[in-house]
Amino acid sequence: MMIHRLLVANRGEIARRIFRTCRALGIATVAVHTDPDRDLPHVTEADVAVRVESYLDAAGIVAAARRTGADAIHPGYGFLSENAGFARDVPAAGLIWIGPNPEAIEAMGDKIRAKELVARAGVPVLSGDRTFPLLIKAAAGGGGRGMRVVTDPQALGPALRAARAEAAAAFGDGAVFTEPYLPAARHVEVQVLGDAGGRIWILGDRDCSIQRRHQKIVEEAPAPGLPDAVRAALHRHASAAAEAVRYRSAGTVEFLVDRERIFFLEMNTRLQVEHPVTEAVTGLDLVAWQIAIAEGRRLPPAPPAMSGHAVEVRLYAEDPAAGFAPQTGRLRAFDFPAPGVRVDSGVEPGSAVGVHYDAMLAKVVAHGPDRDSAIRLLADALRRAAVHGVTTNLALLRAILADDDFAAGRVDTALLDRRLPAWTGAGTGHTIRKAALAAALGAAVTGAATAPVQARIPAAWRNVPSRERVRTYRCGATAYQVSYTSRGGRLESSWLPGVRVVRADADGRVVLDDHGVRETYRVSVAGGGADVRGPDGAYDFEAVPVFTDPAASVAAGSLLAPMPGLVVAVPVAVGDRVAAGDPVVVLEAMKMQQTLTAPGAGVVAGPIAAVGRQVAAGEVLAVITPPEAREPADAPESPGAVEPPGVPAPVAVTPVVEPSEAAPVAGRSSGIAAASGGVALDPSSGG
Structure with missing residues (x-):
């Protein structure tokens, strides 16, 4: 064979x-x-x-x-x-x-039946009572689809309906079940490998507690800080579950660990996304073993011994600061130059990231003799990485690895929700301001060197030398008004006290002196912005135009698409009255659904984007007018485009900011609401 x-x-x-x-x-x-x-x-x-x-x-x-x-x-x-x-x-x-035998897939694919099966084998399971908070889960699938956390009994009915609809759309089966929700528990799983002769290997355990929307983003092996008795029980229960279905090939048994208590979650009858950390600590190639077992080869009597520690992070095209909304675009750079790390990716420089599939771009894995060494190696790899062209969770991953709780192994499934404001705000201080300054200087020098006319005029020259030139760059939700000038042919800036411009070359190299410490930045001018790689990481900066296009104005109460996507549901019609929080449009992008809700009470004004229509990020999907407002007499004919009522706003001019006043300014708020409701993740996204 x-x-x-x-x-x-x-x-x-x-x-x-x-x-x-x-x-x-x-x-x-x-x-x-x-x-x-x-x-x-x-x-x-x-x-x-x-x-x-x-x-x-x-x-x-x-x-x-x-x-x-x-x-x-x-x-x-x-x-x-x-x-x-x-x-x-x-x-x-x-x-x-x-892969595994179809009978094992069938038995473990229905989570209700799987619980009954493993319970008979002595594996502890969570009861299905209605103790709040509780978790609604799809019986036929996973990956976060058909899953809802319910803390209020009054919200149970709507959550059940939403979960059933989502499960039916994802798996063709709307069956759901409930179990107690343990937000302070850890998510720990055990890797198994079985052959046709019935031998089961237990290949250690993994902690996967750092999750967003019930989807893992950080995994490590072995699970840190487990008492020996708990670890032994996990392995014993995983073996019992695999033996109950005579499991063959690679699979994973997942558990919740609440201090000393263990509860079976599910068995994934396939290769897991996070399998590289197990490969790192065992030295095995799990895919090679899957192939060998399919060819009829038997496992040796005992698995190899574990060695060291491994940590994996998942790099996603998403914006953590915007509710993890999927992002699209074309990768201008995709580089992980740090040696000693494993990068499993589905993209390369130039790849287009679209809306059709899961948002994961890559997995980055580091292995070391101990946990601290593995974390340090991985953190360095993420610091040196350059991913430009698409917004990603790279900065979030760096913040997680630098967190004191994570470093100490104090993790649980709710840690990300508790720490998200701190983790997403980690890059808004002095470090990113220096990168913004480098972006402005690099763009100025590059622009002067490539100018088709007046190429001999120095960079940043202006006929009012008493004022510095001001350029505004946006990174994420924050804008930075960077000021600089040219004196004697050299670029200078008083924008950051204590930071001096050493040099700025036309090849994109910018050297800054920060209170006696020299730092080198590489700047690549791209479209309307600049990609910056510095000693503390890489950033994408978008240049904010001085003049605002009045056509970009939208009517108050507009619902904008937060991401490119497909309109999959519109539960309202023009003329309907809605209350704040009522669903108006459901979008799907990268197999994740996002519900846009009414920002306040009002009347739905047309037009509404039609079901089945592909929309762009920022496109107006509907307008909610206050109940007392008069509806416009004539609605625009173009589907999905709403002209602002009345006279267009005048052109806005960004004022020149004095160098002493130049500082990051908060991201502009349009006053447009796009609240997120139910979320569904791609069944292709794995465990």
């Missing part, structure tokens, strides 16, 4: 990771892709590639395998990886299925 050509029924990062093992084993590779993914690296790196309508098109994927001469299919994680029907279809087509 030797495998010679393998098709990966997946995309992006996990497809590339599986291909890497295939190349090491001498196995030819087949990629599948949809139209939005046709230029991604996983397509170009495979030996051959086939277009499919969807990564959920089981029949199309099997046909692609037959057509390309593949003799095996690996599902990766998400999509069809836990689909028992697909696991049966693959062998029925004469192909080798790289």
